[in-house]
Amino acid sequence: MSQHKYENIKKHEAVPPAGSMIESLRDLGYSPETAAADIIDNAIFARAKNIWIDFKWNGKLSKVSFRDDGKGMNEDELIQAMRPGSQSPSIKREVNDLGRFGLGLKTASFSQCRLFTVLSRKKNTPITYWRWDLDYTTDPNTAGWTILNMADEEDIELTNNMEEGSIVVWQNLDRIIETNKKEISEDEFYNVAEKVKRHIEMIFHRYLETGKIKIIFNEIQVNGWDPFLKGEAATQPFPEELLENGSVKVKAYVLPHRSKLEEDVWIENEERGGWDTLQGFYIYRNERLLLAADWLGITRKKSHYKLARIMIDLPNHLDQDWQIDIKKSRARPPLSSRQRLKAIAMATMTQAEQVFRHRGKQIQRSLSTDFSFVWNEVVKNERYFFRINQDHPVIAAQIAKFPEKKKEIQKLIRIIEETVPGPIIIAKENEYPDSMVRPFEKTPSEEIVSLMKELFIGWIKQGFNSDIAKRKLLTTEPFSDYPQLIETLTDE
Structure with missing residues (x-):
């Protein structure tokens, strides 16, 4: 007609x-x-x-x-x-x-x-x-x-x-x-x-x-450069998820904290646009990268998400659905996938923020509530502040050694809490990201090793077997940074 x-x-x-x-x-x-x-x-x-x-x-x-x-x-x-x-x-x-x-x-x-x-x-x-x-x-x-x-x-x-x-x-x-x-x-x-x-x-x-x-x-x-650092032992991969009747594959990665990487690996990322810039979704079609480091409108790039990167694999028959452009440099997911992608992104960003803020520990989401940090974040009336965790095994053990001085020790702890130089730390981190020196970085001091052994032997005496005592150390800051050293401990 x-x-x-x-x-x-x-x-x-x-x-x-x-x-x-x-x-x-x-x-x-x-x-x-x-x-x-x-x-x-x-x-x-x-x-x-x-x-x-x-x-x-x-x-x-x-x-x-x-x-x-x-x-x-x-x-x-x-x-x-x-x-x-x-x-x-x-x-x-x-x-x-x-x-x-x-x-x-x-x-x-x-x-x-x-x-x-x-x-x-x-x-x-x-x-x-x-x-x-x-x-x-x-x-x-x-x-x-x-x-x-x-x-x-x-x-x-x-x-x-x-x-x-x-x-x-x-x-x-x-x-x-x-x-x-x-x-x-x-x-x-x-x-x-x-x-x-x-x-x-x-x-x-x-x-x-x-x-x-x-x-x-x-x-x-030419050698390939993997934005997900899959070859690094401290990289945390998430399980692969399938969308759109199995046609689209999504796999998230949380990259290691700087303290877990060799300097040349860290610099390589920095030279490719900077860690903050490289966060986000990476969309591939037939293994060819189309769009790199874009949150697809789900969130803005923020420093504490810098370790989050998510791989999306598309077949070429979904080009129109995903609005692939002539230059192969733009893609937009269909509405049917956006909600699930947002959920994956939020989970990845949460994990990436934990690693970023807690210096690269392998904190599985299912175990994060059992982890003993030295500092705890407290939220009250929509404002946050930090308190020293007095239930931390080392701190609790030291307080218990001097029962008659408990109140004095708690007063000292309160003074430390009230004088944390938060604004200065934030300003320095914004001006010189990732440049702060971390105590005990990579090599533990004699004091840390001594405390680690003291806790381990103490738990053994309380009736825990060697494997459980080691697992407790692996979820206790700062000993969790030294899994290889923990593995060498014995109860003999």
Whole structure:
């Protein structure tokens, strides 16, 4: 019926001018990092095992190239791939397809350069190559949706030497080389390259960790960077949860307190934007990271949530439901999942705050009420303050040694409680986060070791067996920081 509806209506094709349309596509908001990731997506979909990325400085003649050993394309396939909007976002795709709109190769390349060439070769077939040149496309004398059958000789030779695969070459790098009409230096060019490399380390870390792909960046192999620090013993994983009939997997992690990490691991996170910045949800599609460190409107980033990170795995058939954008840098969960995600986030943030505030103890939620802290938080009339826990085993034992001095000791404790320099601590923590020196950090003092042994022997004498006495120490501050030392204690 819709075909007959306009049968007698005057019609005219409204084809957009190629030059102005492509110039508009250049401003979708790609950075060099997100643009490079889109090119890698195509190589992965082409079943590449190895990807070579090269940033070559030569002033305004500098270029960036991406080479892969994937299955390659014949001429008809390459011409189709060079066409903007080469596939509908609504069609059913292969499960390992990392694209959606058929725009990634073009919009990513247009965003960084005015000239890009793709050369490709399928096994046992001749090479093929085509080029977009925006100066040609926007010239009034040649304007049109025209690609050019040309490539540089060195790239043709390199492709001829490949059994199969593709090469994408960016030239006339106006968005990288020229910023504010000022040409950048060689050092600044390679700083851009380093940012791209670090982005790739995170976006494709799961591919790199499992060996599904190998990426060689300026002749150096790229290693994946895991934002969840799964290799650290003190990282606390939550059980995996399934949403949307099992299609979506969610797994939360609470990262270790600084005192539980080597300095270089802590600095690595700091250099990637800072611990506060890296908290939040990490959304993956087919193991490729789409959106990093975003609370999806559930909460704002706060310092005491800095150790909370949550992995969400999506299949590509949920792209529209999750509003995945062209750049693969935005996602929004459907209403059907938001409430459960909020509950998971709140549980993760609560645990992360405990670790942050109590210096990295492995406090399971089911056991947290049994944990003996030296300081207890008290809330009264919607205001909070801190009191020394006089039921703490060490404090209680010391008070019991001097029954005739109990009131004097309690007065002394009250003076300490009333003079806690809270405002100064908060101001220093805000100004110099994570720089406060912690007593007994990593290496316990002789006094701590002596008190630990004294408590352990005391519990043994009270009739507790060795295993129970050790468990009690593991839930008592500050001895809980030294599980290996606790394990060496004996009742002999």
